[in-house]
Amino acid sequence: MMVNSDLLLRSEIRRKPRVCAVSYLNTAPLVWGAVNGPQKGLLDLTFAVPSICADRVVEGDADIGLVPAIEMARHGLEMIPIGIACRGPVRSILLISDRPFEEIRTLAVDSGSRTSVQLARVILARKFGVSPTILTMDPDLVGMLELADAALIIGDAALALDPAEIDMPCLDLGEEWVEMTGLPFVFAAWSGRKENLKPELTELLKASCLYGLGQLDTIIKEEADRRGFSEDLVHQYLTRNICFLLGDEEAAGLALYLEYVRELDGAPAAVTETGIHDQTTGSR
Numbered sequence: 001m002m003v004n005s006d007l008l009l010r011s012e013i014r015r016k017p018r019v020c021a022v023s024y025l026n027t028a029p030l031v032w033g034a035v036n037g038p039q040k041g042l043l044d045l046t047f048a049v050p051s052i053c054a055d056r057v058v059e060g061d062a063d064i065g066l067v068p069a070i071e072m073a074r075h076g077l078e079m080i081p082i083g084i085a086c087r088g089p090v091r092s093i094l095l096i097s098d099r100p101f102e103e104i105r106t107l108a109v110d111s112g113s114r115t116s117v118q119l120a121r122v123i124l125a126r127k128f129g130v131s132p133t134i135l136t137m138d139p140d141l142v143g144m145l146e147l148a149d150a151a152l153i154i155g156d157a158a159l160a161l162d163p164a165e166i167d168m169p170c171l172d173l174g175e176e177w178v179e180m181t182g183l184p185f186v187f188a189a190w191s192g193r194k195e196n197l198k199p200e201l202t203e204l205l206k207a208s209c210l211y212g213l214g215q216l217d218t219i220i221k222e223e224a225d226r227r228g229f230s231e232d233l234v235h236q237y238l239t240r241n242i243c244f245l246l247g248d249e250e251a252a253g254l255a256l257y258l259e260y261v262r263e264l265d266g267a268p269a270a271v272t273e274t275g276i277h278d279q280t281t282g283s284r
């Protein structure tokens with residue numbers, strides 16, 4: 001008995017950290033070191049849409065995940081200051097409407113999203129004075145607009161659309177947020193239960209990200225090819241739209257977002273930060 005529990009304990013200790021990353025293009029730099037670089041083989045890494053990343057962390061199936069900001073707050077998770085943020089247009093969070101925004105009564109949202117659904121509610125309420133009913137669906141613009149007045153599409157599905165070719169009112173919610181508040185917006189960050197955010201793991205994730213940021217030319221070529229996007233789009237997206245290192249301004253943007261969501265319907269607490277104390281921002 002003693003021997004068995006001892007073995008169990010040791011295998012627990014040796015088990016690789018279970019990390020759930022977002023499957024979209026924006027996550028490639030964050031995991032590049034863990035997939036292709038010096039951190040390769042050190043993590044039990046899986047990929048999923050953001051809503052599933054949150055579920056895996058909350059249900060204990062992952063130690064840490066790229067968790068949508070709203071879910072970090074809802075579940076009292078801690079975060080490390082590395083994730084997906086923007087300081088202007090984000091390009092991949094699009095709200096497309098078949099009528100003026102003030103007339104939206106129903107909004108179909110991508111089932112992979114959690115943070116941007118609440119961001120859409122905040123922008124629609126504060127700027128356009130509407131509080132639509134939310135319908136959760138697969139990210140198919142035509143199908144969404146058959147059932148709702150407007151559609152929220154995120155991630156690679158949004159990158160596959162060309163906003164210039166959409167003949168309907170279209171909002172970039174990153175741009176809307178920055179215009180409204182003067183602060184960056186944080187969509188997701190590496191996050192988990194306090195006891196799982198071990199310093200070695202947070203250092204490893206930081207090293208993987210820094211490695212990725214040093215390999216952007218390679219990432220742009222390989223990911224453009226793999227995902228069927230133009231290199232120009234991927235270059236613009238990863239070097240101008242998305243920020244990866246979260247600093248004090250991102251923290252302020254996150255706190256304000258949570259306050260605005262709380263004003264809409266009460267609840268989410270603040271998110272606490274842990275692990276890495278280097279507050280360099282990722283703006284370029």
Ligand SMILES: C=C(O[C@@H]1C=C(C(=O)O)C=C[C@H]1O)C(=O)O
Nearest residue numbers: 050068092114115116155187188
């Ligand atoms: C900017 C993005 O951020 C994403 C949006 C999220 C959300 O809406 O819950 C969560 C994770 C991020 O990957 C995007 O994927 O387009």
